[in-house]
Structure formats: structure tokens, C-alpha cells
Amino acid sequence: MSLDEHKKNVSFLIIGGGAWGLSLANTVSNTNSKVFLWDGDRKLLDSLKKNRRHPFFCTDIEIHENIEIVIELIECKYDAIFFVTPFQALEAVVQLMLDKRITADHYVCASKGIDINNLQLAHEIMKPLLLKAASFVQLSGPSFAYEVMQGLPTAVTVGYKGRNVTKFFKNYVHQSNFRTYLTEDYIGVEIGGALKNVIAIGVGIADGLELGANARVALIVRGLKEIRTFGLSRGAESTTFSGLSGLGDLVLTATDNQSRNRQLGLKIAEFNNVHKALESVGKLVEGYKTSQALDRSKEINSENYPIMHEIIEIVLHSRKPAEALARLLSRELRPE
Structure with missing residues (x-):
């Protein structure tokens, strides 16, 4: 399809054909926008193109008629590009966009994490794309893909820098069943979305050990305090962590069994072995990758981040959950 044909409609390119990418593609298609979906997995694209359904996820829901499956990426400018890949693949996808000369007015990251190799957040990884763009956006919040795909009510935070974001999201993304709340604290939104996955692993471990609701x-709550502390050290605003992309996303990810991060924690408690737990979950666990990035950063210490420190020790350095629990419970009295 030529660039002129693209410009007849507001156009989205969704990078990533997994559960979350397809859910977002279906959602923005409801605004009568033209949506193009691409993934690095050619077999998945062929299946989506042929059957108009995802082979593994929400197999009973048909892909919206406004979605076109793109087999080969070509030079083009879109109104918005959504990056919905595993976070550790984000740098490679950004380079692909540069190589293919694929551009947009709005670059939206819907993946959550910290890069293991360079310890960067999404806005730092995507900087080469943003030189001539209207905006960078980090979309985050309590939003399981399965429920979004079903059209169930969902609310998320849109952290942004740049111009024309409010108008664009109001006209082409915000809907009655997919509500978007805007903030200029994009760094806080990025950090809340990344670090809540680590805390969710810890909550899963605690629930697996049957430590109780208390x-x-x-x-x-104490994990959220650590996330806020980390965010403030990076220039985020404190109030962001009380919103959807902070407390909201943390509560959802830590307490609902749809969460892979929580599932990993439950399996660690069951097997007392991280590798067996990862094999049992069988899918990408972003909190595990973020733990690796935090460990490399050397920023997470037992004094300022005791909970995240112990979770990282369990996940990466073979500390037994019972030992980590004992260390946390033996900490000295301190102000809240």
C-alpha cells in the first residue's frame, strides 16, 4: 500500500503480534482508524492473515476488519507507531525502524522494562526516533490483554512528552471501555510499569509460601514505597506512583493469577528453584528481565530497597525464599 493510500485514514502501525499488541490493535481499530500489524514471527503473521484470529490467544475473537497484517515493512510515515514487543527487543526494533525509514508523529511504547545491556528506559532507547516526532508516549496501567481484547472496561495512564498528544488520544485512542488518563511524568509511568513486575514476583513467592493476606x-505497600524512591531518584513525580501506572498496575500484577510475574513467584515457592519455575511458567516474564537489569545497575541495595534486593537475590543469586524472609523480618525498627 502506498503512502498516499495510508494518508486517507489516521494510520497506526502496531509492532508486536502477541496478546497485548493484538489487543491494542483491536482497540484502536474501533475508532475507524487504519491499523497495520507487524511481528517478527512470519508464521504468526501468515496465520493471522489467513484465519483472522490469533492461534493461541483469544482464539474465539476475530481480528477487527480495519486491521491489515503486514508481512514486509516498507518505508512509510504513520500517525502513530505502537511498540508492543518484549522490552529487551525494543532497541533492535528501533534500529529496524531507522533502517527501514519508518517514521511517525507519535511513538507509543506499550512495553515495560529496563534494558539489560544499557540500563535505559524506553524514552532513552527511542531517542533516535524522536528527533522529528511530535511526541513520545509511555502507555501503562492495570490492563490484562485478555480483558482488553474482550472489550471489558480498562483504564490506563499515558505519560508523554511533546505536543498534540491530548488531541490525538482523545480522537483516536480514548474510548468508553478503554479510558486514558494523561500525565507529563512519562518517567514515572515508565518506572512504575517496570518495577511493579519485580514486586509482583515477591508477592507471588509470599502467597506461595502461604504467608497470609497481611x-x-x-x-x-512497602514495595510501592521502594518503586517511588527509585522513581524520585530518576526525576519522576511522587504522585504518579499513587495512580494507575503505579499502585493500580502493581495491585493487579501482584494479586491476579493472570500475571506471569505473580505466577513465577508462586512457582518459585513451589519448586524452591528459579530455573524450574521459569520452565513451568513457560512464557516471557518481564519481571525476571527487569531484575537482571536492576542487578547490573548496582543501585538496588538492602538499605534503601530491601524488598527488591531480596527478590533479586532469590531470582538471580539462589537465595532461598525462607532466608530472604528471615532477613526482611529481622530489620531494625524505622520510620514509615
Whole structure:
């Protein structure tokens, strides 16, 4: 399809044909926009193009008629590009966009994490794309893909820098069942979305050990304090972490069994072995990757980040959950 044909409609390019990418593609298609979906998995694209359904996810829901499956990426400018890949693939996808000369007015990252190799957040990884763009956007919040795909009510935070974001999201993304709340604290939105996955692993471990509801809530609340502390050190605003992309996303990910991060924690408690737990979950666990990035950064210490520190020790350095629990419970009295 030529660039002129693209410009007849507001156009989206969704990079990533997994559950979350397809859910977002279906969602923005409801605004009568033209949506193009691409993934690095050619077999998946062929299946989506032929059957108009995802082979593994929400197999009973047909892909919206406004979605076109793109087999080969070509030079083009879109109104918005959504990056919905595993976070550790983001740098490679950004380079692909540069190589193919694929551009947009709005670059939206819907993946959450910290790059293991360079310890960067999404806006830093995507910087080469943003030189001539209207905006960078980080979309985050309590939003399981399965429920979004079903059209169930969902609310997310849109952290942004740049111009024309409010108008664009109001006209082409925000809907009655997919509500978007805007903030200029994009760094806080990025950090909340990344670090809540680590805390969710810890809550899963605690629930797997049957430590009770009191312990679960304590981990969530004190874990949120650590996320806020980390965010403030990066220039984020404190209030962001009380919103959808902070507390909201953390509560959802830590307490609902649809969460892979929580599932990993439950399996660690069951097997007392991280590798067996990862094999049992069988899917990408972003919190595990973020733990690796935090460990490399050397920023997470037992004094300022005791919960995240112990979770990282369990996940990456073979500390037994019972030992980590004992260390947390033996900490000295301190102000809240």
C-alpha cells in the first residue's frame, strides 16, 4: 500500500503480534482508524492473515476488519507507531525502524522494562526516533490483554512528552471501555510499569509460601514505597506512583493469577528453584528481565530497597525464599 493510500485514514502501525499488541490493535481499530500489524514471527503473521484470529490467544475473537497484517515493512510515515514487543527487543526494533525509514508523529511504547545491556528506559532507547516526532508516549496501567481484547472496561495512564498528544488520544485512542488518563511524568509511568513486575514476583513467592493476606499487603505497600524512591531518584513525580501506572498496575500484577510475574513467584515457592519455575511458567516474564537489569545497575541495595534486593537475590543469586524472609523480618525498627 502506498503512502498516499495510508494518508486517507489516521494510520497506526502496531509492532508486536502477541496478546497485548493484538489487543491494542483491536482497540484502536474501533475508532475507524487504519491499523497495520507487524511481528517478527512470519508464521504468526501468515496465520493471522489467513484465519483472522490469533492461534493461541483469544482464539474465539476475530481480528477487527480495519486491521491489515503486514508481512514486509516498507518505508512509510504513520500517525502513530505502537511498540508492543518484549522490552529487551525494543532497541533492535528501533534500529529496524531507522533502517527501514519508518517514521511517525507519535511513538507509543506499550512495553515495560529496563534494558539489560544499557540500563535505559524506553524514552532513552527511542531517542533516535524522536528527533522529528511530535511526541513520545509511555502507555501503562492495570490492563490484562485478555480483558482488553474482550472489550471489558480498562483504564490506563499515558505519560508523554511533546505536543498534540491530548488531541490525538482523545480522537483516536480514548474510548468508553478503554479510558486514558494523561500525565507529563512519562518517567514515572515508565518506572512504575517496570518495577511493579519485580514486586509482583515477591508477592507471588509470599502467597506461595502461604504467608497470609497481611504479608501480601505489606509487600505491596512497602514495595510501592521502594518503586517511588527509585522513581524520585530518576526525576519522576511522587504522585504518579499513587495512580494507575503505579499502585493500580502493581495491585493487579501482584494479586491476579493472570500475571506471569505473580505466577513465577508462586512457582518459585513451589519448586524452591528459579530455573524450574521459569520452565513451568513457560512464557516471557518481564519481571525476571527487569531484575537482571536492576542487578547490573548496582543501585538496588538492602538499605534503601530491601524488598527488591531480596527478590533479586532469590531470582538471580539462589537465595532461598525462607532466608530472604528471615532477613526482611529481622530489620531494625524505622520510620514509615
